[in-house]
Amino acid sequence: MLNSIYHQIRILSDQKKRQLAVLIDPDKVDEEGVMRIAELVNRYRADYIFTGGSLLTSDFLGTCLKILKETVHVPVIIFPGNTMQVHPEADAILLLSLISGRNPELLIGNHVIAAPGLKKSGLEIMPTGYMLIESGKLTSVVYMSNTIPIPSDKPDIASCTAMAGEMLGMRLIYMDAGSGAVMPVPARMIRHVRSNIKVPLIVGGGIRTSDDAIKSWDAGADIIVVGNATEHEPEFIGRLCESRDNLNSVTNREYHKLTR
Numbered sequence: 458m459l460n461s462i463y464h465q466i467r468i469l470s471d472q473k474k475r476q477l478a479v480l481i482d483p484d485k486v487d488e489e490g491v492m493r494i495a496e497l498v499n500r501y502r503a504d505y506i507f508t509g510g511s512l513l514t515s516d517f518l519g520t521c522l523k524i525l526k527e528t529v530h531v532p533v534i535i536f537p538g539n540t541m542q543v544h545p546e547a548d549a550i551l552l553l554s555l556i557s558g559r560n561p562e563l564l565i566g567n568h569v570i571a572a573p574g575l576k577k578s579g580l581e582i583m584p585t586g587y588m589l590i591e592s593g594k595l596t597s598v599v600y601m602s603n604t605i606p607i608p609s610d611k612p613d614i615a616s617c618t619a620m621a622g623e624m625l626g627m628r629l630i631y632m633d634a635g636s637g638a639v640m641p642v643p644a645r646m647i648r649h650v651r652s653n654i655k656v657p658l659i660v661g662g663g664i665r666t667s668d669d670a671i672k673s674w675d676a677g678a679d680i681i682v683v684g685n686a687t688e689h690e691p692e693f694i695g696r697l698c699e700s701r702d703n704l705n706s707v708t709n710r711e712y713h714k715l716t717r
């Protein structure tokens with residue numbers, strides 16, 4: 458546990474260090490694209506790579522993970538769209554329970570089916586309360602999950618859902634507007650959820666600019682996840698890391714002032 462990836466996330470989050478996960482959808486990249494992203498992740502020191510998709514139509518996940526494991530210096534974490542995306546080549550997996558929805562398969566059913574494979578895989582398992590937030594258009598994840606997302610102007614529903622997830626033992630809460638969302642998760646909702654839970658908070662979906670990222674981090678996201686925008690322009694990873702580093706250096710200065 459002490460050397461686990463979760464422990465690392467927890468320590469950084471407790472120190473209020475902002476973190477960046479770059480999401481790779483294996484359906485949307487080729488070998489060259491994965492290597493380009495891996496090189497930028499190493500160069501600018503993004504914190505994690507997430508990989509997975511709501512629906513994978515290619516069999517590129519295994520190759521993608523192999524390339525990543527051979528090239529990146531950061532944890533590679535599966536963000537699975539379904540039970541077929543459990544793969545031993547990664548370091549860890551977000552074991553998602555879709556707590557914003559009322560689809561029993563995504564709350565517990567698929568987990569029962571996947572449990573023996575997960576146990577054998579050797580992956581570090583990170584139980585994650587996964588919450589879909591309304592985002593201005595029907596996203597793949599909302600359609601595929603057959604659930605209704607939490608309305609974006611209802612931070613109290615989001616907070617109660619996150620609190621329930623934490624009380625049930627989820628080690629992470631992930632608020633997702635869905636890949637390619639028109640609107641990212643509103644800062645007001647992130648702030649509300651942050652003030653009601655202690656476990657690390659992941660936020661993603663529709664983050665396209667450094668300003669979007671800063672707003673989410675400032676509102677209390679510990680880890681932001683960016684997929685589409687870095688697929689379209691991999692160099693965006695550099696600007697995101699620069700924003701993260703600027704925010705973290707302010708946090709460091711505040712911390713030193715307080716401890717002096």
Ligand code: 1GP
Nearest residue numbers: 636637661662663684685
């Ligand atoms: C989606 O949170 C992720 O599940 C990332 O979304 O692709 O819109 O960055 P984007």
